[in-house]
Amino acid sequence: MATHKGSEGVIKVGSDSVLEIRSYSIEESADTLEDTSMGDSARTYKPSLTSFSGSLDVFWDEADTGQSALSIGSEVTLNVYPEGDQSGDTYYSGSAIVTGVSRTGAFDGLVEASISVQGNGALTESTV
Numbered sequence: 001m002a003t004h005k006g007s008e009g010v011i012k013v014g015s016d017s018v019l020e021i022r023s024y025s026i027e028e029s030a031d032t033l034e035d036t037s038m039g040d041s042a043r044t045y046k047p048s049l050t051s052f053s054g055s056l057d058v059f060w061d062e063a064d065t066g067q068s069a070l071s072i073g074s075e076v077t078l079n080v081y082p083e084g085d086q087s088g089d090t091y092y093s094g095s096a097i098v099t100g101v102s103r104t105g106a107f108d109g110l111v112e113a114s115i116s117v118q119g120n121g122a123l124t125e126s127t128v
Contacts, residue, residue: 013077013079018066027054030050052096059112070115072101076095076117077095101114
């Protein structure tokens with residue numbers, strides 16, 4: 001069983017890498033529909049619609065094409081490579097809408113940005 005370091009991860013918007021990534025998260029969820037009927041002794045459910053959302057924390061770089069593509073309201077193809085983007089590596093891909101961008105800075109630190117996305121359709125798992 002393989003484990004991977006977070007530093008192996010790569011995020012791309014289309015084919016452009018997002019540079020200066022500090023951390024990221026991608027969450028998947030599924031709705032359920034209750035189908036319990038009279039006479040049942042326990043509640044039962046059926047799977048329904050799925051969705052995904054995520055966030056990226058980066059050191060802000062206005063010259064980075066990957067970061068620039070993640071402007072508020074834009075719809076992008078987001079590709080998340082948790083173990084890197086070499087042949088045989090697993091990655092996740094989906095259309096996403098940028099729902100939030102927050103930039104912060106302090107006198108003793110670098111300017112950072114936090115970017116939130118909402119999936120628009122299915123998140124697919126593939127291999128490079």
